[in-house]
Amino acid sequence: MTFTWEFFALSICSALATVLHCHADHLPPPTNLSYEWLDPFTVNVSWSWQKPSNLPEGCDIKYESGRKGDDKGNRRTEWRNFTDTLVTEEMGSDEWTYTICALCFGSCADWNGSTDASITIGSSKPRAKMMDDFRCVIDPKGMDCSWIPVNTSLDPKLSYRSCGTSEEFINNLKDCRQYYSSGIRRGCYLEVPGGNFQDICILVETETIESTFRTSNTSLAVPLPKLNITREKHHLYLSWMTPEFKNSCWKYQFNYTQCNQPIRQQETSKGVSTHRIPYDEHCLYEIQFRVVTDESCIPIKSNWSEVVIYGANRPRDGTLTVVTIIIPIILFVAVILSCYCFRKHSNILCPTIPDPSAIFKEMMMNGNKELMTTAGSLYTPVPEPIEPCKIALVTENGVLQQTS
Secondary structure: OHHHHHHHHHHHHHHHHHHHHHOOOEOOOOEEEEEEEOOOOEEEEEEEOOOOOOOOOOEEEEEEEEEOOOOOOOEEEOOOEEEEEOOOOOOOOOEEEEEEEEEEEEOOOOOEOOOOEEEEEEOOOOEOOOEEEEEEEEEOOEEEEEEEEOOOOOOOEEEEEEOOOOHHHHOOOEEOOOEEEEOOEEEEEEEOHHHOOOOEEEEEEOOOOEEEEEHHHOEEEOOOOOOEEEEEOOEEEEEOOOOOOOOOOEEEEEEEEEOOOOOEEEEOOOOOOEEEEEOOOOOEEEEEEEEEEOOOOOOOEOOOOOOEEEEOOOOOOOHHHHHHHHHHHHHHHHHHHHHHHHHHOHHHHOOOOOOHHHHHHHHHHOHHHHHHHHHHOOOOOOOOOOOOOOEEEEOOOOOEEEEO
């Protein structure tokens, strides 16, 4: 039962608070909204606001403003004006709409904010696209920008300055004075002091139309440094000079092929000026590289370089295999054959040599035999064949008796 009464009381208090809050006073909206173009990029919006007579003391009033369709969110300020840079790529739109409301903080936080007041800002001239494929190549002293004219009959004027809303930037609009042409492209050199290439506002205008854009939304590139390749044992070392700009965001991307294999992609860390890749002396290397910025910086990149060739494709050398495998086998077989032949013909290759002492002893003890041996060793003529003789005896009576 106690729980029921407590729950009922809490419900009543919540309902009363909701009713009281719904009937809370609303702050009045801003009035007398107006704008002023400070230069072709910058507009100042101002308004007035009437403080209610029953507003408690100690209230902190702030104004919240935002551009319709802007994803950057709203801004809050205590001032009754703000300055914004209006640069758009949408050439068909000549208007921007802002909404402004008053909010209450501090001791009057129970007051509701005001309804939105809106103001539409129109450009000083109609917007029209006059350039296609706008590109800029950065060097330490400025930017070499080029484009393709949309209408060659127009002769627009190009002006530029660093983007920003401070008086330092607004009063520093410069005209391009170094126009040139190359084929269908037109160009101009922008002198940008201090190497500030991150946010340059461009104004292109004729007497009747204009367009504005930021270089950060176009194609920015840097000249390619010279690539040096050196070999050290089983690696190739790639080195280069870092671009001479006030930008520590540079890193490098490499595409290379080895022995006609699929392309390999590698990327260095930020601020590195050397890179190492494995090297095979039997392979041809084809290397391309480019300069890009880190993800934390404005996107800037160079074009891919020409293909740099190093080494050549050569067949694998089999000498090492022959030396380590075949030659030992041949030597082993040769040794086996040599041992066999030596053993078979050992009496010829290594005859038995008699003991000299035995020879002298035999000579002393058997001198006659030695002489006979010596005499027998002399030349003996071959005996000639002799026919046998027959002798006949004569007897006294004169009868021959034959003897053989």
